[in-house]
Amino acid sequence: MEFKKSQELYNKGLENLVGAVNSPVRAFASVGGNPLFIKKAKGSKIIDVDGNSYIDLVLSYGPMILGHRHRKVEKAIRKALKNGYSFGASTKGEIKLAKIVCDAFPGMDKVRFVNSGTEAVLSGIRLARAFTGKDKIIKFAGCYHGHQDALLVAAGSGLATLSLPGSKGVPEGAVKNTLIANYNDLESVKAHFEAHDDIAGVILEPIAGNMGVVTPQDDFLKELKEYVNSKGALLIIDEVMTGFRSKFGGAQEVLGVEADITCLGKVIGGGFPVGAYGARNEIMEMVAPLGGMYQAGTLSGNPIAMAAGISTLTELKKQNPYEKFNEIAQIIEVFLLESAKKHGVEITVNRFGSMINPFFTNKKVTNFEDAQTSDTKKYATFFWEMTKNGVFLPPSQFEAWFLSSALTEKDIQEIANAIDKSMEAVSK
Ligand code: PLP
Secondary structure (H helix, E strand, O other), X not given: OOOHHHHHHHHHHHHHOHHHOOOHHHHOOOOOOOOXXXXXXXXXXXXXXXXXXXXXXXXXXXXXXXXXXXXXXXXXXXXXXXXXXXXXXXXXXHHHHHHHHHHHOOOOOXXXXXXXXXXXXXXXXXXXXXXXXXXXXXXXXXXXXXXXXHHOEXXXXXXXXXXXXXXXXXXXXXXXXXXXXXXXXXXXXXXXXXXXXXXXXXXXXXXXXXXXXXXXXXXXXXXXXXXXXXXXXEEEEEOOOOEOOOEOOHHHHHHOOOOOEEEEOHHHHEOEOOEEEEEOHHHHOOEOOOOOEOOOOOOOOOHHHHHHHHHHHHHHHHHOOHHXXXXXXXXXXXXXXXXXXXXXXOOEEEEEOOEEEEEOOOOOOOOHHHHOOOOHHHHHHHHHHHHHOOEEOOXXXXXXXXXXXXXXXXXXHHHHHHHHHHHHHHHO
């Protein structure tokens, strides 16, 4: 397999782009080598500029749940394009997507569209502060909520990939109201509430996907919600990754918990830049123009992005692929575990719905600390061998692999073959 053209573009890209990328995980820093440059994608496959074809388990870090260029989504986008790209005024599409989203999340009477997951979360945090009149926010170590200053501490994912504790350029003042708790550890949350009486809310990924996949134990979320509300604070569930992916009603539907504020992104834009935050009426009425919490966006509710979102969610609802996702993830888990055993490699596999990944450790992984026991050098070997065997994985131990409904039986068999060869390479 040749990567010559990717290599050439990478060298060219270094001139005017930082690290030749526009998002750090794409730089392959933790797996070594140079990033792949992608030319196109269709269905379950993605093709690089050298013409190498891969089964895509990155899916743009989640959004492409139907696979690439789904016929109906593409048709809707083309139709919307004919009417213009952006108006700075309201359109019917926004109302339609809002209805789909609010119907899917019972705790949401109203929603506001923004342009990214980062924006969704930073607005959700502002809203929790506006509603409660309090300042502090608790986040969990290893959960990533986008790159806003206040939450860029112990933030898993890209920072963990680059072995950075936090980001430079974030002033102390910006994080002075951020408290860190341990995932799956309610006591660590209680300790903060006992020490502070000005906590506005607790934010978490309901199924963490930015320290690799880490699932909530037993009734962690239910107990968390009850406790947080009993203290007059709000539970902000960041479903940017899990919304419409874990289930149509997100992780909240699977886990039987209702957020006070829900943040969304990724799948709701079908591959276009869309984020959203929503809540029940009494909370959303704080937002301008109804209330005093200001939040705005020139391109928010962009008509092309709305068309992509509406068509993606409509098709997703029709396909209802969630059972199938569970089955495929289970099959991949078995492949991973059996192959690891055969080649004498120690791994732990975590999965939830269509999110899965192996950790190269013999430890059970229930939080960020456990996740960090994974041998990232082994992941790097595994990653490159999977690449050479035609499977595109995230170039980081601390990212989830995603499944799309475009995966075929043949793809799954090819993934199995690639896993076996890659596990053998890790064992050497
Ligand atoms: N929240 C979660 C849970 C995420 O996984 C991400 C991105 O990966 C974000 C927020 C930030 O979203 P975006 O990259 O669209 O700004």
